[in-house]
Amino acid sequence: MEAMFTNLGIGFTEVFKLQAVTIAGVSMTLPFNILMCLIGVILGTLIGVLPGIGPVATIAMLLPVTFNLSPIAALIMLAGIYYGAQYGGSTSAILVNLPGESSSVVTCLDGYQMARRGRAGPALATAAIGSFFAGCVATLVVAMFAPPLAEVALKFGPAEYFSLMVLGLVSSVVLASGSLVKAIGMVILGLLLGLAGTDVNSGVLRFSFGLAEMADGIGFFTVAMGMFGIAEIISNLEQKEHREVFTDKVSHLWPTADDFRRIFGPILRGTIFGCCLGILPGGGALLSSFGAYTIEKKISRNSREFGKGAIEGVAAPESANNAGAQTSFIPLLTLGIPSNAVMALMIGAMMIQGIAPGPQVMTERPQLFWGMIASMWVGNLMLVLLNLPMIGVWIKLLTVPYRILYPSILVFMSVGVFSISNQPFDCFLMALFGLFGYVCVKLECEPAPLILGFILGPLMEENLRRAMLLSRGDPFVFISPSKPISLGFLIASALLLIVIALPALRKKRDEAFAGEEHG
Amino acid sequence: MQRLLLLLALAGAVAPAWSQAWPARPLRLVVPYAPGGPVDISARLLAARLQQGLGQPVVPENRPGAGGNIGVDLIAKGPADGYNLVMSAIATLAINPSLYSSLPYDPLKDLRHVTLLVQVPNVLIVRPDLPAKSVPELIALGKSRPGKLDFGSGSTGSTGHLAGEMFKMVTGTYMVHIPYKGSAPALADMMAGRIDLMFDNLASALPSIKSEKVRALAVTTRKRTDFLPGLPTLDESGLKGFDMTTWWGVSVAARTPQPVVDRLSAEILKAMDSPDMRERLRGMGSEPPAIRTPDHFAAFVAAELKTYTGLVRRSGAKVD
Amino acid sequence: MKIKSPRDFWAGLMFIAFGLFFLLVAQFNYQMGSAVRMGPGYFPSVLGAILAVLGGIVLFNSFLIAGTPVPKFHFRPVIFVLISGLAFAYLLKPLGLVLATIALVFISAYGGHEFRWKEVAILSAVLVIFSVVVFVKGLTLPFPICPSFVEICPIR
Numbered sequence: 001m002e003a004m005f006t007n008l009g010i011g012f013t014e015v016f017k018l019q020a021v022t023i024a025g026v027s028m029t030l031p032f033n034i035l036m037c038l039i040g041v042i043l044g045t046l047i048g049v050l051p052g053i054g055p056v057a058t059i060a061m062l063l064p065v066t067f068n069l070s071p072i073a074a075l076i077m078l079a080g081i082y083y084g085a086q087y088g089g090s091t092s093a094i095l096v097n098l099p100g101e102s103s104s105v106v107t108c109l110d111g112y113q114m115a116r117r118g119r120a121g122p123a124l125a126t127a128a129i130g131s132f133f134a135g136c137v138a139t140l141v142v143a144m145f146a147p148p149l150a151e152v153a154l155k156f157g158p159a160e161y162f163s164l165m166v167l168g169l170v171s172s173v174v175l176a177s178g179s180l181v182k183a184i185g186m187v188i189l190g191l192l193l194g195l196a197g198t199d200v201n202s203g204v205l206r207f208s209f210g211l212a213e214m215a216d217g218i219g220f221f222t223v224a225m226g227m228f229g230i231a232e233i234i235s236n237l238e239q240k241e242h243r244e245v246f247t248d249k250v251s252h253l254w255p256t257a258d259d260f261r262r263i264f265g266p267i268l269r270g271t272i273f274g275c276c277l278g279i280l281p282g283g284g285a286l287l288s289s290f291g292a293y294t295i296e297k298k299i300s301r302n303s304r305e306f307g308k309g310a311i312e313g314v315a316a317p318e319s320a321n322n323a324g325a326q327t328s329f330i331p332l333l334t335l336g337i338p339s340n341a342v343m344a345l346m347i348g349a350m351m352i353q354g355i356a357p358g359p360q361v362m363t364e365r366p367q368l369f370w371g372m373i374a375s376m377w378v379g380n381l382m383l384v385l386l387n388l389p390m391i392g393v394w395i396k397l398l399t400v401p402y403r404i405l406y407p408s409i410l411v412f413m414s415v416g417v418f419s420i421s422n423q424p425f426d427c428f429l430m431a432l433f434g435l436f437g438y439v440c441v442k443l444e445c446e447p448a449p450l451i452l453g454f455i456l457g458p459l460m461e462e463n464l465r466r467a468m469l470l471s472r473g474d475p476f477v478f479i480s481p482s483k484p485i486s487l488g489f490l491i492a493s494a495l496l497l498i499v500i501a502l503p504a505l506r507k508k509r510d511e512a513f514a515g516e517e518h519g
Numbered sequence: 520m521q522r523l524l525l526l527l528a529l530a531g532a533v534a535p536a537w538s539q540a541w542p543a544r545p546l547r548l549v550v551p552y553a554p555g556g557p558v559d560i561s562a563r564l565l566a567a568r569l570q571q572g573l574g575q576p577v578v579p580e581n582r583p584g585a586g587g588n589i590g591v592d593l594i595a596k597g598p599a600d601g602y603n604l605v606m607s608a609i610a611t612l613a614i615n616p617s618l619y620s621s622l623p624y625d626p627l628k629d630l631r632h633v634t635l636l637v638q639v640p641n642v643l644i645v646r647p648d649l650p651a652k653s654v655p656e657l658i659a660l661g662k663s664r665p666g667k668l669d670f671g672s673g674s675t676g677s678t679g680h681l682a683g684e685m686f687k688m689v690t691g692t693y694m695v696h697i698p699y700k701g702s703a704p705a706l707a708d709m710m711a712g713r714i715d716l717m718f719d720n721l722a723s724a725l726p727s728i729k730s731e732k733v734r735a736l737a738v739t740t741r742k743r744t745d746f747l748p749g750l751p752t753l754d755e756s757g758l759k760g761f762d763m764t765t766w767w768g769v770s771v772a773a774r775t776p777q778p779v780v781d782r783l784s785a786e787i788l789k790a791m792d793s794p795d796m797r798e799r800l801r802g803m804g805s806e807p808p809a810i811r812t813p814d815h816f817a818a819f820v821a822a823e824l825k826t827y828t829g830l831v832r833r834s835g836a837k838v839d
Numbered sequence: 840m841k842i843k844s845p846r847d848f849w850a851g852l853m854f855i856a857f858g859l860f861f862l863l864v865a866q867f868n869y870q871m872g873s874a875v876r877m878g879p880g881y882f883p884s885v886l887g888a889i890l891a892v893l894g895g896i897v898l899f900n901s902f903l904i905a906g907t908p909v910p911k912f913h914f915r916p917v918i919f920v921l922i923s924g925l926a927f928a929y930l931l932k933p934l935g936l937v938l939a940t941i942a943l944v945f946i947s948a949y950g951g952h953e954f955r956w957k958e959v960a961i962l963s964a965v966l967v968i969f970s971v972v973v974f975v976k977g978l979t980l981p982f983p984i985c986p987s988f989v990e991i992c993p994i995r
Contacts, residue, residue: 053978057581060554061979064567067799154711179847181900185854185893192861192886198586200700203618203675203838204869204879207861212592212623215585230920237916237951281707336726337707344703345555351722352560352799358726403951404962407944410920411966414927414943419980421553421583427928431921438917442909443850461882462700468877469697470669470713547981580981 004144007366011374014072014367033073033371037379040077044084045386048091051098051229051409052221052416055085056341063349071353072368076375078349079329082342083135083376086325087383090127090318094120095394096409097232099224102286103321105451106293108228109175110306110313117309120398121253121391126263126311127318128387129255134271134319135380138326141275142333143373147359149279149327150334155485158467159477161282163489165460168287170493171294172452173500177307180500183449186440190453191460193218200462201469213425222426223454225413226433227440227447233406234438253391255311263315266296270316274323281331281339283459285324290452292320298499326376333369334359541601541779545576548769549605551590553583557722557803558767561637562606564799565769568790577604586676586838587611588622591770595629599772601779607632608767609678613823617831618676619838626824631775632816634787635768637805641682641739642724643753645716646709647731654737654756657716661692668694671705671717676836678765681827682718682739684834689758709733720765721746722804739763745806766808766823768816784813844906847897854894862887919950935985935992936975940967 019032043062047053059078066074089100094111107127114123141149156164169187176183196207197217208214255263270292277288296316297306306313328339336358338344350357355365362369397405417430437447471477478486546569550562559581566577582590587610594605612626624630643654651657661668672680675698687694694716699705702719709717710732718739725746728735737753738744741762753761769787771780788811790796797807810816842848865883872878923946930939944963948954974980985992 047978050973053974057554058978060559060563063560064563067564067567067795154707157708157711157713179897181893181897182847182850182854185850185890185897188886188890188893189854189857192857192883192890195883195886198838199879200674200698201877202870202879203836205838206869206879206883207864212585212589215589216583230924234913234916234920237920238913282704331707335707335710335732336730337703337710341553341555344701348555348557348560348803351802351804352564354798354802356726356729358730358732360726360730403948403953404958406920406951407923407947407959407962408966410923410947411927411940411943411970414924415970415974415980415982418928418931419974419982422580422981423582424925424928424931427924431924434921434924435917439853442912443846443853444907445850445853464882465877466697466699469695472695473873473876578979578981 007370008143008374010366011370011372012378014371015076015374015378033076033375034378036069036073036077037080037375038382040080041084041087041379041382041386044081044086045088045091045383047081048085048088048100050088050416051092051100051225051413053419054101054221055082056345057419058085059342059345059349063345063352066349067352071350071355072371074349074353075346075368075372076379078346079372079376080379082346083322083325083379084383086322087128087131087387090131090314091124091387091394094123094127094314095398096229096405098229098409098413101321102220102224102455103289103317103324105224105228105448106175106289106317107314109293109448110308110310113307113309114311114314115398119309119311121395122255122259122311123314124391124394125253125255125388126259126314128384128391130263130267130270130315130319131322132380132384133267134274134323135326135383136377137271138275138278138323139373139377139380141327142330142376143370146330146334146362149330153279153281153331154335156280156282156284158463158470159483159486160489161280162460162463162467163478163486163493164280164284164287165456165463167489167493167496168290168456169453169460170496170500171291172449172456174294174297175290175448175452176446178444178446182445186445186447186450187453190450190455191457193223193450194454194457195461197458200458201465211425213421213423217458218429218454219417219420219426220451220455221420222417222429223433224451225417226430226435227437227451229409229413230430230434231437231441231447233409234434235441236402236406253395259311262302262311266292266300266312266316267319269295270319271323273316274320275327277320278324278327278339279330281328281337282463283456285321285328285339286455288324289317289321292316322380329372329376332357333361333372541782542573542575544602545578546573546602546604548577548579549590549594549603550579550581551583551587551605551611552581554581557637557639558606558608561767561800561803564796565636565787565790568793568796569786572786572789586615586619588615588619588624591626591630592623594770594772595624597772599631599774599776601771601775601783603772604633604783605630605770606767607770609765609823609827610676612770612820613827614676614678614681614831615838616824617828618836627817627821629773630770631773631780631813632820633769633771633780633813634784634791635766635808635810635816635819636787636791637768637800637803638764638766638808639720639722639804640744640764641678641718641720642728642735642747642750643682643686643716643718643737643739644709644724644728644733644735646712646714647734648712649715649734651736652734654751654753654758657736658690658692658757661690661694665693666695668692668716669697669714670694671697671699671702671709671714673702673705673719674698674700676831676838678720678763679718680836681830681834682763683716684836685761685763685830686718686753686758688833689761706733718763720804725804746804780813842901844901844904845908846906847901847904849909851894851896851898851901854897855891856894858887858889858891858894860887862891916950920947923947923950931982933987935983935987935989936970937967937984938986940970 089104092098092100093104093107097112099105111123273292274288277284331337332343569577591611651660670683727733865880869880870878871880923943927943941963948959
């Protein structure tokens, strides 16, 4: 414990260190590292708000700039971009129903509904507060338990991941607020769409229809922008009476005392949940926001409000995804294993700075290691200080007439999706998914379960087939006592399935009887 | 006078790029992969440097898809004006022609290969608790337990996979190939003891080797590597002639004029030879390649293409 | 038999269509393999079949359980919004970011309820400046600003 405080002391000294720098020929003494952190989080927030331009592309583009910085300044800035984007992503999700990041898909569900009911302010504040709390806790977790948690992460093999995905899929059904069967259908359709592209195991191109552009499958942004963004714009445009969708409905900016009471538990649980899943390199952080939402929806007293603007539905996933974003640094810092594309880039940034990532960083370069951890805390503080006053500005944005707002959103979406592979095809696909999303709105089929299936499908198949290969085809590998984690997840899935199915079955029976009486 | 100026300006605007000294406008450097990988990072390093030498911006453009084939095809079929460059690599020039059932370009006829940038050795690593401490011991272990050992790789048809197939072939062992999405998850599974061995490129494996989370048995190049001088080569360990590296470089369309290719090659080499650039690339596991002329690079590509065509056929790997 | 829930009726048909589509494409093109060594066709076939069955359940239920009718489709916003996005995508490389953005704004604005020339013109000017400054200059996206036939672009 004491050692940790000493270490954090080293880190904070490093972060606030005054350095002599020369900018444009003028030499001056500045707390340079902290400045880089500020630039990082501002930039991160910006790209998080802009749909389609993710942290991966931004960090890649900024890499050449970081060559002239010291390793610590470079890493602090890049990390700032990463978690800054998590904050920014929730802003566009709440304001205009655009998930800027895969983890903000769930935030759309209730955040956007809150905005539609004039409660964008409390939603944004909740997201910022929840993220800040989660960020602080998760940073402490990274500082205190990084090495033992990395060992836990290694316990997860293909079998464990597959079972975790199954649990994730079962719980995804809870995301839907309407018909259960249709929600399952959408999950499966999402799984199928996720399979398009080159099969990892055999190299066969599936569902690509001879198009070279489809060889790498369908991009997440393409589907999310289409089904959430475009479909929403079309739906809004058809409503004559709601021309100015949000105007003059904005009541207050800050959550009420009742709101605070309601978000306390969800933030706490979301944080714990996010911290746990974030350490898993194989897609854990991705699941954390979905999982946190599911838990709240099942245990909350206001579960009927979920999907219609429940503040818990913003607090839990936002806390979880930010906690996960911080703890996903653990595999990188302790094992040298990146848990996602951003982390892979951080490894690249370290390597060209001449640092081999891995456990030796902690002992060989304590300033760098602890400086980075300290910077995460400082960065989170900056983000919350930056985002809370910004809420007023964002709310103003909603008073802009919709006829001005939607062409602007379309420009940002199109630029973002085009930039993924710099060719028109992705925009074509986005339009196609926009049309499909509009049809789904008409048929009351919800897009969130589809998106989750889409993300999990390839991961699930890959791990299933790898587990089968490794066990030479033993199907009991998932439930053998030698794999207690996998077994536990599958039991939990089965229990959850029963919990979900029981009330639905009862309701259906009632409806069927009611239908007969009337028919 | 004004009209004359306007005319001049118009003439300047429509005159073909050729009448001016190359380069007269920004260059495009196509990276046929998503942002963030080692090829992308080195392209961005190079672009920033090259700009100083050429006096024109060099803009990296990611065109991912089909294992890099889409981006390379774009340049192979594009204008041969020296303004369109592509990051070509062992995958797109030597492996994919036989791995993919149909490739839209011919790596030798449609492209002019300018400079080899990076050559990274592969290393043979095993999980730390595997009883084999050397290559001969590993071969013996593989022979005593046919079909029991698992070897991982970053993807089907990657150099890691093909090196493993080559190893199986020359040693007469049988091991099961477990493909992953990138070598990082494979490394994680190896640290946890779920897979037994893999051929990984030095840059990604080095941290885990240094921290003894995995054990290196040999390097796949003909000569030992500076990074791990104590590590024997496969050639020394009894597999005569085993020589595989992961490499990438810069190519342009085939009919690009020779003076442009020469200038480009000279400028790229100048950029690569600068001490800070060397330092950065060394961080990525690359030693400066010995191949320094366009013709030499082209001959190297042709030789590699031949090697890997045979190897892919025999491994049975296929993408279509 | 009377359709009591048109929304479920069509949703059921949609699921059946998608399910059969994936099932058949997988069956005819990819190897199934076995449960031990699953081929590329295994997962999509199983999932396609499940989806078709689920679709069947939804379809069946639509005859039993009363639901709401399918709301009217509005083709004007659909057409203009989708075309504006496509126009941007396919015009960006040949005509450059400036003209592609203008095209997107004008076409999409035409899909709305009121179209005011002056307002749309100002909006597109603002968005053009924003895109050039933020995306091309700031984030260095490799987009051409001017049409490809203009050899020397005034904005560099």
